Amino acid sequence: MELNKTQKEMLDGKKGSGARKAMEILVAYGECYNAERLIPITSVHMAGNFPVLLDEGIEWLEDLAQDGTKVSVYTTKNPEMFDFEEAEELRIPKIYQVRQKKIDTALRSLGVTLTYSCHHYLVGNVPRFGDHIAWASSGSQVFANSVIGARSNRDGDHVALAAAITGAIPEWGLHLVENRKGEMLIDVGPLNLDEYDPADYKALGWYLGKMVGMKIPVFVNLPPDMQIEEVKGLLYTLTVTGATGLVHLVGVTPEAPTLEAAFGGAPPSSPEIIASQDKVDKAYIEISSSSDENVDLVIFGCPQCSIQEVQEISNMLEGKKLHPETQLWICTSAWVKTLCKRMGLLDKLGSSGARVVADVGAADGPHLYLREQGIRVIAMNSARGSYYAHNLFGMDTWFGSTRECVQTAISGKWKGTR
Amino acid sequence: MKIKAKPVTTGVAEGQAIVSRMPIFFTGGMDPSAGIIREPGHDLEGQSVAGRILVFPSGKGSTTGSWQFYAAYKRGSAPKGIINVKAEGVVAVSAIITGTPMVQEPEKDPFEFIENGDLVRIDANEGIVEVEKKQRK
Numbered sequence: 074m075e076l077n078k079t080q081k082e083m084l085d086g087k088k089g090s091g092a093r094k095a096m097e098i099l100v101a102y103g104e105c106y107n108a109e110r111l112i113p114i115t116s117v118h119m120a121g122n123f124p125v126l127l128d129e130g131i132e133w134l135e136d137l138a139q140d141g142t143k144v145s146v147y148t149t150k151n152p153e154m155f156d157f158e159e160a161e162e163l164r165i166p167k168i169y170q171v172r173q174k175k176i177d178t179a180l181r182s183l184g185v186t187l188t189y190s191c192h193h194y195l196v197g198n199v200p201r202f203g204d205h206i207a208w209a210s211s212g213s214q215v216f217a218n219s220v221i222g223a224r225s226n227r228d229g230d231h232v233a234l235a236a237a238i239t240g241a242i243p244e245w246g247l248h249l250v251e252n253r254k255g256e257m258l259i260d261v262g263p264l265n266l267d268e269y270d271p272a273d274y275k276a277l278g279w280y281l282g283k284m285v286g287m288k289i290p291v292f293v294n295l296p297p298d299m300q301i302e303e304v305k306g307l308l309y310t311l312t313v314t315g316a317t318g319l320v321h322l323v324g325v326t327p328e329a330p331t332l333e334a335a336f337g338g339a340p341p342s343s344p345e346i347i348a349s350q351d352k353v354d355k356a357y358i359e360i361s362s363s364s365d366e367n368v369d370l371v372i373f374g375c376p377q378c379s380i381q382e383v384q385e386i387s388n389m390l391e392g393k394k395l396h397p398e399t400q401l402w403i404c405t406s407a408w409v410k411t412l413c414k415r416m417g418l419l420d421k422l423g424s425s426g427a428r429v430v431a432d433v434g435a436a437d438g439p440h441l442y443l444r445e446q447g448i449r450v451i452a453m454n455s456a457r458g459s460y461y462a463h464n465l466f467g468m469d470t471w472f473g474s475t476r477e478c479v480q481t482a483i484s485g486k487w488k489g490t491r
Numbered sequence: 492m493k494i495k496a497k498p499v500t501t502g503v504a505e506g507q508a509i510v511s512r513m514p515i516f517f518t519g520g521m522d523p524s525a526g527i528i529r530e531p532g533h534d535l536e537g538q539s540v541a542g543r544i545l546v547f548p549s550g551k552g553s554t555t556g557s558w559q560f561y562a563a564y565k566r567g568s569a570p571k572g573i574i575n576v577k578a579e580g581v582v583a584v585s586a587i588i589t590g591t592p593m594v595q596e597p598e599k600d601p602f603e604f605i606e607n608g609d610l611v612r613i614d615a616n617e618g619i620v621e622v623e624k625k626q627r628k
Contacts, residue, residue: 094588101499101587105578105595125518125555129562133588209554229554231584465519 074103074243075110083239091142095235102232103243111241112248116200116223117148118193119185119237120210121230122438123172124154124465131172134179137234143184144237149193150185151210152377152404153177154438156431157189163430166442185237189432190406191376194221202327205248207236211312212376212457218319219308222327224248227318247318253328254337255291255321260344262294264353271306272474275456276356277348278310284346285315291335292322293344299325302382309376310456357491360456363469367398369448371482373475374404375435375458380412382475383429387418389479395426396485400448404439407431427482434458440466452481452489492604492622496574496594498615499583504572504592505612508605508622509543511535516552517559517585526568544611545570546601550582560585572613574601574620594618 076096082088083096099111121130153173155165180187190196191213200206200223208214208225209232217223226246228236236242246252259281269277281290290311304325311317321329329335373386383403395401403422405413410431413419419429433439436458440448444466452471453459459470471481473489480488513534515521520530526541541563550556560581563569573586578595586593592615601620605611610623 098584098587101583102580105499105580105583121555121558125558127523127558127562129565130558132565133558133561211554227554227580229557229581229584231557231588232554232580 074100074108080111080239080241089142090140091137092238094137095238098231098235099239099241099243103245106243106245108243108245110244111239112205112244113240114146114206114236114242115204116198116206116208117144117146117233117237118151118198118208118210118213119148119230119233120151122151122153123169123176124437124441126176128172131175131179134176134183138179138182142238144234145240146237147198148185148237149188149190149198150180151191152189152434152438153432154441155433157407158431164442164446166445169442188406190408191434192379192406195379196406196408205242207233207242209233211316212309214318215308215312215320216305218247219322219326220304225318227316253319254289255329255335256288257285257290257346258341258344259290259292259346259348260294261292261348264348264350266296269303270474271302272454272472273353274303274306275310276353276360278307279314279360279456280352280356281346281348282311282314282317285311285317287316289317289319289321291329291332291340292320293332295322295324297324305376313457313460354491357472360459360472361470361489362459362463363450363471363487365450365469366487367450368452368471368481368485368487369398369450370400370402370443371452371478372402372404372435372458373454373478374402374433375453375455377434378403378405378409380409383409383413383418385475386427386479387422389476390422390425390427393425393483395482399482399485401427401482402435402439403427403429404433404435405429405431436461437465440468444468452478452487454478494598494604494620496597496618496620498618499578499593499595500586500591501615502590502592503612503614503616504544505610506542506544506571508546508607508609508611509535509538509540509570510602510605510607511545511547512602513547514549514551515547516550517556517563517581518553520552521559521563523559523563524566524568526563526570539568540570541568543570544572544574544613546574546605548576550575550579552581554581556581557584557588561588564589564591572611574605574611574613576601594620
């Protein structure tokens, strides 16, 4: 891989130990994929939290920060384990408080913007069409490529941080226009999409992700008025059962105004996959991993809830109270929580017994201590969240629509209909 | 036997080989405390890769794998060296942040000339893999 003068100096250690480490990572990574050079980036997002970093990962971050190393590009951070404002109220064990504090201190020293959010694109980290970026976290990466038209590979945190420090990323994969063409045509025409809600799109993404694998799928016959929560539902789930980084939703994706544009030429004469409702119904059953109807916790926010979603849940809970043995958490960013406070939603939700929790996502962080607090059966409107909560933390999960989850929180028993 | 391979990192490592014909992932696929592969149905399921020269086709799975590999390394549970048919980002980054000697694209199919228990030496500075067959009883 060719390096310019500054990049060579970084590799030789002339710009400090952090820059050297960063450049070593990028060179090894770039050469794996036969990248010819490094290209400048405009935005970085880092994903890992304590459950994957572990103590050793925290030390790695602290070492990196030691030499006064700083990011040179705007960099945001995914959720952590608990709400920074409510550690005591949430009964967070000291061992986790200490670790979250250490991560926070190291990131602060590196100059990372402490968003603790996975909807960072709603709170300030918005690249432009065509921008080269390094976003770890498979869900937001596919959102950036497919909805914004920015260009990111499926980079891990070490690569993303190295890119943030050096300001550059190896040019390969989805950074190159010729690699962004559609590879597989999927027709969703047979589905009654006018009746679909976001949960249905998640079940659809679950079943199709397995068939998509690492390819770039092109979806046709989507409704022209597809809502952003539906787009997110489909995209974020496709990257759970599959590993695609870019999805062309014809009529939604900036690079796919037409079928021809999506394929960069003549599309295939017939679709490789014609979606069927049977398989969507089957996905609902597969996503749920619980058989116990008594639900300990209903947890929303994978990805973190937007203000619109909080409003929707609040409306559904209007005048109702949660079952005494069931909790309801709405996971979101500190920004949306502030907005909830301003709009009276915190009090309103609180009077029903629901809780708005900032700085966490519903898929991972909180489950570390929730399990220790006796929470075992959870209900979610996120297929992605269900997968990670079950497979990484051993939670028993139910998956259904927002309304079914809210009804479950009120009755204490799973109210899903599929 | 001595063959050429493309270096991914630098350094020299020597140890007993453990060979898998299946891709490996680290987050959820390997216990960082003991280096035991725990993916159900994997051909190394239940076996530890700690201190061995790990030979496998390629990496797969979550990009958070490099954090888990780093933790395994710090706990003395990571492989000493890596030979991949084709290097992929997660494994390459894991090797670079831990200083683990790693090569890829050996000039011959590694599954034809390396078996479990063989003594293998990786020279990632020169891009050379040396194999000494284990003693058969």
